[in-house]
């Protein structure tokens with residue numbers, strides 16, 4: 001059975017981009033393979049974050065994973081920080097990824113460009129090292145991600161090649177996997193930039209009031225002309241809304257385009273809002289029940305145990321390969 005792994009970082013509020021990029025696929029993924037889904041809380045420390053906010057965001061992500069259909073009998077849900085193998089793998093792999101390649105990562109360039117050099121933490125620079133460890137510890141075959149994380153998974157593939165060339169077939173080669181529709185949901189106020197947790201303008205948050213969601217969609221930036229057509233270059237706003245509609249309705253872009261043939265922008269936006277609300281409203285209700293019952297706690301505890309078992313096994317293999325003396329064998 002193939003192994004599938006992905007993570008979400010508990011910074012900021014979850015967006016519709018996170019839902020379409022990953023959460024929406026959870027039901028299908030857990031039926032397809034052995035799934036490891038986690039909350040990348042160590043990654044959240046790579047930028048300054050208030051401790052209480054980090055705790056709350058972590059709970060929220062656990063609850064949204066479950067509300068999206070994660071079944072703890074089929075998939076393993078855990079906190080990255082409760083499986084110490086991640087930190088240990090990080091300490092080893094930091095020696096096999098290089099400054100040059102890390103400094104070329106788009107995410108690092110974007111994030112560090114807004115900061116003073118004296119305030120850029122080592123963890124932000126070495127972010128992909130920790131992430132590579134996350135992936136290889138579970139022998140992941142498939143890593144479902146949005147487009148923005150693809151580069152990090154590609155770097156993990158480079159690490160696996162480098163490591164295996166030197167030590168033999170120790171690490172499993174992972175493959176990034178992206179949606180056909182909705183690998184990069186854009187901001188509603190500026191459809192040339194990604195919808196992201198750290199950029200609240202024009203984003204739909206999964207916890208937004210339903211009325212707010214409708215309002216945000218109705219006032220989304222559109223493009224010149226009046227035709228509802230998929231043309232990301234010339235019509236980025238309309239194309240983004242079409243993508244959101246197609247993802248929510250589980251139809252192709254062509255089918256969505258066809259559905260809106262001859263319709264005006266206003267009517268189009270109204271239907272996009274309906275489609276989003278149809279999915280998000282019940283998601284919010286399930287989320288609230290999970291928060292109230294605190295059912296995520298037991299799931300995270302069990303998940304940490306299951307995840308640790310596999311991660312520790314792989315870690316042992318890695319330690320042995322590089323020559324760390326094994327005294328408990």
Ligand code: TYM
Pocket residue numbers: 005006007008009010017018019020021022040043130131134135143144145146147148149182183184185186194195196
């Ligand atoms: P994060 O928390 O930024 O995002 C979680 C997932 O959502 C996807 N995503 C999007 N997809 C489509 N459109 C968007 N606008 C959009 N915004 C976000 C992301 O691509 C991601 O798949 N580094 C990761 C967390 C991580 C991880 C891992 C992922 C840590 N270790 C190992 C996979 C494997 C991150 O910050 O994702």
